[in-house]
Amino acid sequence: MSVDLTVVGGTLATADGLRDAGFAVDDGTIVAVGDPDRLPAAERTLDVDGRLVLPGVVDPHVHVDGFNSIDSYETGTAAAARGGITTVINFAWQTWTGEREADADGSVWADEGSLLDAIERQKRKAEGAYVDYGLHATVTAEDESVFEEFDAVVEAGVPTFKFFTAYDIGVSNGFLRLAFDRLADLDAVAVLHTEDAAVCEALTAERQRDGRGDPVEYPGARPDYAEAMALADAVTLADATDCKYYGIHTSSRAAAEELAAVREDGSQFRGETCTHYATLTADAYAEQGMLALQSPPLRADDDVDAMFEHLREGTLDVVSTDHVASTRAEKTVEDWWECSFGVNGLQTSLPVFHDEAVNERGHSYAFLVRAMCAKPAETFGLPKKGRLVVGADADFVVFDPEETYTITADENASRADYSIYEGREVTGRVKETFVRGERVADACGVTADPGYGEFRARNVPEWGARGGGA
Numbered sequence: 001m002s003v004d005l006t007v008v009g010g011t012l013a014t015a016d017g018l019r020d021a022g023f024a025v026d027d028g029t030i031v032a033v034g035d036p037d038r039l040p041a042a043e044r045t046l047d048v049d050g051r052l053v054l055p056g057v058v059d060p061h062v063h064v065d066g067f068n069s070i071d072s073y074e075t076g077t078a079a080a081a082r083g084g085i086t087t088v089i090n091f092a093w094q095t096w097t098g099e100r101e102a103d104a105d106g107s108v109w110a111d112e113g114s115l116l117d118a119i120e121r122q123k124r125k126a127e128g129a130y131v132d133y134g135l136h137a138t139v140t141a142e143d144e145s146v147f148e149e150f151d152a153v154v155e156a157g158v159p160t161f162k163f164f165t166a167y168d169i170g171v172s173n174g175f176l177r178l179a180f181d182r183l184a185d186l187d188a189v190a191v192l193h194t195e196d197a198a199v200c201e202a203l204t205a206e207r208q209r210d211g212r213g214d215p216v217e218y219p220g221a222r223p224d225y226a227e228a229m230a231l232a233d234a235v236t237l238a239d240a241t242d243c244k245y246y247g248i249h250t251s252s253r254a255a256a257e258e259l260a261a262v263r264e265d266g267s268q269f270r271g272e273t274c275t276h277y278a279t280l281t282a283d284a285y286a287e288q289g290m291l292a293l294q295s296p297p298l299r300a301d302d303d304v305d306a307m308f309e310h311l312r313e314g315t316l317d318v319v320s321t322d323h324v325a326s327t328r329a330e331k332t333v334e335d336w337w338e339c340s341f342g343v344n345g346l347q348t349s350l351p352v353f354h355d356e357a358v359n360e361r362g363h364s365y366a367f368l369v370r371a372m373c374a375k376p377a378e379t380f381g382l383p384k385k386g387r388l389v390v391g392a393d394a395d396f397v398v399f400d401p402e403e404t405y406t407i408t409a410d411e412n413a414s415r416a417d418y419s420i421y422e423g424r425e426v427t428g429r430v431k432e433t434f435v436r437g438e439r440v441a442d443a444c445g446v447t448a449d450p451g452y453g454e455f456r457a458r459n460v461p462e463w464g465a466r467g468g469g470a
């Protein structure tokens with residue numbers, strides 16, 4: 001009896017380091033790892049010709065088919081596949097049905113809605129996905145009746161609950177206190193966007209009054225201390241309730257330090273930054289204008305350095321994309337406060353972060369694999385993802401660490417028609433991406449059929465040892 005596939009001729013990049021080895025795949029699962037000569041006979045052999053083989057990237061923070069992103073699952077996950085990302089976690093918005101027009105106040109949010117309905121809506125929309133996906137239950141209304149669903153939502157394979165402290169879907173500390181208490185009972189994870197809404201609104205209003213609409217004025221309206229203040233409140237509440245806490249899109253040294261203060265062993269508090277906070281500064285607003293607008297804002301060189309320091313020290317576990325697709329036309333508005341937030345990054349995240357972390361800053365491949373593959377999988381209850389070990393899904397990326405190319409949005413599989421990395425020369429390129437042993441993309445485009453990607457029910461995660469390392 002032979003297995004389906006062996007992958008040989010390359011070097012495996014793992015969270016423990018580089019290893020000259022191959023592996024065998026049967027029925028979508030890795031069944032052996034080791035000396036290529038000792039792998040079982042296979043129907044097909046993939047010789048990667050001296051390249052690196054990385055575990056598929058797990059991106060726990062993407063926006064596709066949501067109120068803020070024009071990508072469908074098909075276009076968003078095509079970008080993911082081409083970028084070496086084999087699992088994404090998207091958002092199931094409680095009160096945005098995808099059909100509702102803005103009301104008289106300009107809101108697209110209903111007053112009430114069910115998380116379970118939202119999860120089902122997303123699964124229907126996801127029929128065209130190319131890579132595997134999970135969902136975060138996203139609480140968008142301050143209505144305690146949603147707590148009654150928490151149990152069933154976890155049972156449905158969605159053990160992570162997103163809350164905002166800002167925007168018209170932000171909730172109060174009082175509501176967070178009650179929600180965290182219920183999540184702690186279930187051992188589920190609270191996923192937080194933290195910015196102090198009142199501070200950001202006051203600073204925005206000041207700029208509107210003074211006509212300071214140029215995008216270079218934008219970062220001052222959402223300062224680092226507003227991010228750190230709301231983060232400090234949220235982790236205080238998580239500590240008081242013993243609730244697992246994951247802070248998304250950490251962008252500043254100030255916020256990372258607040259997380260470091262409570263972090264301890266990583267069994268209760270974890271966090272991420274995004275590729276753009278680790279590779280760009282607020283100079284992008286002068287250079288690219290509105291196209292680079294996202295929230296929280298890009299910040300200073302020192303904040304970029306802080307993202308790497310805290311990834312190395314283990315305060316931050318994960319690098320995500322926070323992918324949001326918009327067109328150049330949608331982003332090009334008169335004043336920055338009319339601009340929708342978010343930038344696309346699924347296709348470029350791995351090569352851009354690899355180039356910065358490994359080539360520019362001298363971090364190891366173990367550092368890269370930990371932040372983009374192993375830790376996100378572990379943090380989000382995906383034990384079969386993010387690792388090249390026996391029993392794991394055969395999700396992997398053939399990566400050429402030597403090839404230099406220039407990023408251009410002309411190659412975007414996303415509906416977004418620009419890239420904040422346009423013109424950036426990077427060394428290291430995704431050549432092929434495999435999900436469960438099947439190739440989903442190569443250098444020319446997607447190679448799987450839409451719908452190959454599957455919903456992954458996730459377990460309540462076990463958060464063990466502290467991460468970190470160079």
Ligand SMILES: [Zn+2]
Pocket residue numbers: 061063322
């Ligand atoms: Zn986001």
